[in-house]
Amino acid sequence: MSMIDTHPAVQRTPWGTGTPPDSVAPAKRRILETAIRLFYNDGIRSVGIDRLISESSVTKATFYKHYGSKDRLIVQYISQRHSLAQGIVDEIIRQHSDPRAALRGLIDQIVADVMSPGFRGCAFINAATEFTDPRHAVRQIVSEHREWYAETLSTLLNQLGHPLPGDGGDELVLARDGVMTGGYAGDPIAATTAFVRVADRVMDRSIR
Known part of the structure; x- marks a missing residue:
């Protein structure tokens, strides 16, 4: 190869x-x-x-x-x-001056993606499973994408007053991984409902 x-x-x-x-x-x-x-x-x-x-x-x-x-x-x-994902996230954040509303918008976007026709799971997780060498260019881009996404969520949680925004961002990224995988391989309604519950719990730990 x-x-x-x-x-x-x-x-x-x-x-x-x-x-x-x-x-x-x-x-x-x-x-x-x-x-x-x-x-x-x-x-x-x-x-x-x-x-x-x-x-x-x-x-x-x-x-x-x-x-x-x-x-x-x-x-x-x-x-x-990655560039397309950045554009979508940036636009959602731009449309909401309040960090809670921005986070809610991102959660709603994830749910909409999972429920959309032709959904095949997370493109980045799918790519990572095909390229197992962590030094590979594809894996490097996937890692950078995930780091960017976690940092974006952590920033919003910090603005919201979350006591541990880094931990909260990591939790939301893992919850997103779960809903993307479970929504494709299993019941998308059950997966998205569980995802929203987890996201709500993370945001509810914020002080404002």
Whole structure:
């Protein structure tokens, strides 16, 4: 198996949050959007280059021109998922000046994701299960994503007056892991209901 290039330049999407903008070459944009759909729905390793090329409606030469290898596309995929998550979280926080309301908005977003059609679990947990080496570029991005998310939650809990915001942030991240996994593998209604109970208990320990 070829290793993904771990140089920082290929670990970050050049497009920022969301999907690639219109300024990106249409074929390059189409390849990444196809990868986002196929890698999430069917698994990263199970999707071959020929399928990516076919469903992106590009030639093999075009694929290699823009990405060079499937490995580089995988890194762009997981980076793009991180950027998209950051954009969603930042927008929810921006819409709520009160930290409790912002946390509630994030919880509601997680519940909505789990209950949405086509939900296949957490893209980052799914990717981590496919790349077992913690030094791998994919695992590094997954770790950074989780650290960012826990820090974001801890910051909001600190603003809310939680006595142990770091611990609370970790608890919410683990609760999110549970609802993402349980919501996909089991009953999403039971999973989201339990998740909200846990989140409420964490926030209720705050002093304001």
